[in-house]
Amino acid sequence: MTTSPATETETKRLAIPTYDDVCAAHERIAPWTHRTPVLTSQTFNDMTGADLHFKCENFQKAGAFxxxxxxxxxxxxxxxxxxxxxxxxxxxxxxxxxxxxxxxxxxxxxxxxxxxxxxxxxxxxxxxxxxxxxxxxxxxxxxxxxxxxxxxxxxxxVHPYNDPRVIAGQGTCSKEFMDQVGGLDAVIAPIGGGGMISGSALTCSTIAPNTRVYAAEPAQADDAYRSFHAGRIIPDDAPDTIADGLRVSLKPYTWHFVSHYVTDVLRVSEGEIVDAMRLVWKRMKIVIEPSSAVAVAAVLKNPGLFAGQRVGVILTGGNVDLDNLPWMHDNR
CATH class of the missing domain: 3.40.50.1100 (Rossmann fold)
Known part of the structure; x- marks a missing residue:
């Protein structure tokens, strides 16, 4: 896709982080963060026809990427x-x-x-x-x-995502991922403001340029999807989704990476998010939050995109309120 001339002019004024910034960030944060594990699941492979690898940022310090x-x-x-x-x-x-x-x-x-x-x-x-x-x-x-x-x-x-230092830091996740697994056909992660997707796009476009980057988004907070297809940022001031970490909109820094490097933005329903979250808990025996489940739900919903491929799924966090789990009040 292409961005509008006005957007191109704006992005040229930004101090876009580089892969050198990612490498510097990786060294800087090493004493304070985990190198998180990568898990696999035959259940999810059978359901999708893909060879899935889950980068578990739910095991990160503070419980999130x-x-x-x-x-x-x-x-x-x-x-x-x-x-x-x-x-x-x-x-x-x-x-x-x-x-x-x-x-x-x-x-x-x-x-x-x-x-x-x-x-x-x-x-x-x-x-x-x-x-x-x-x-x-x-x-x-x-x-x-x-x-x-x-x-x-x-x-x-320190902006949650519209900050080159933050984007470079998030790029260290995919740097580790490629070191641990390598040879991925695609990487998918949730998108809210776009920090993780931007970091993933930055890293993959540099060290794994043939790896496609997909963003996964709740249909009830789909500003990134609408922005992606319109070629400009379309903000949503107060979206309503169970994926609380994704209730924010793209900004100039993250829009730069989304508009230039993301293959597509895949939307999922609230029910699909809950089902994916519950299935990960049940079959993989790990705790993820609704925002993390958005990426899993998108792969489950679109097996034709990923069947027969090696796919990296970034599980972005595991901070949940155990007294208010989504299936406790799922009225479908």
Whole structure:
């Protein structure tokens, strides 16, 4: 696909991260993050006709891939830039990952979170020393509230995904993945703001240019799908999906990678997300959150795209509220 001239002009002004930035990030975050395992499942192979490999970021520090980008951003800061701590807005995983990274560096962390964020993620933020300011569950209110927090605290803003340091950090996941498995025909990951997809596209386009990159998205939060096919960013201010980590829209940095390197954006229903999440729990015996299940659901829904191929599926996180699992109130 091609982007509009206006978008091309905008992206030329951005400091697009490179694979050298990914390699530097990988070295920088190594003391603070896990090299997560890759699992396989004959059950899922039989269901899809593909040779699937699951990169388990649910076993990452702080329970999600977001630890990579947040840690890279925090430890990239000069002492002067870090003196008043860091701040962000997030529905959960970036919030708790940035709080942990700040704790590791010994600086404060301010987090703006929608009051609808999962209780488990709020508790994790506080457990890592983050200070939460609640807001309404819309991207515009998150950003507006954060402006006030930064003005009062002087903290350094680390965007959840529209930040080259964060994207480079997320790119370390696919770097490891290719080292561990290699020779993948395709990689698929969930997309919300696009940080993981951008990092995956950056890495794969450099070291595995024949590997296709797919994004998986809830149909009820499909701004990336609509943007991809329109050739411009179409934001969605307050999408409603069980995949709480994907309730945000693309921004210029992530749009650059989505528009240039992603093969397609695949949509799945809420019911398909729940079914995929439950099946992973049941057959693979691991805990993943709804956002992670979006990628699994997309592969299950589109076996014709992946049959007979070696496919990498990135399980992005495992932070769930065990008292409010989605199948407890699934009324289908």
């Amino acid at each position: 977001k630890a990579r980008g947040a840690t890279n951003a925090v430890f990239s800061l000069s002492d002067k830039a870090a003196e008043h701590g860091v701040a962000t807005h997030s529905s959960g995983n970036h919030a708790l990952s940035l709080s942990r990274a700040a704790q590791c560096r010994g600086i404060p962390c301010q987090v703006v979170m929608p009051h609808t964020a999962p209780k488990a993620k709020m508790e994790a933020v506080r457990g890592y020393g983050g200070e939460i300011t609640p807001c309404e569950p819309s991207l515009s209110d998150r950003e507006r509230t954060l402006d006030g927090v930064i003005e009062q605290s002087g903290a350094h803003f």
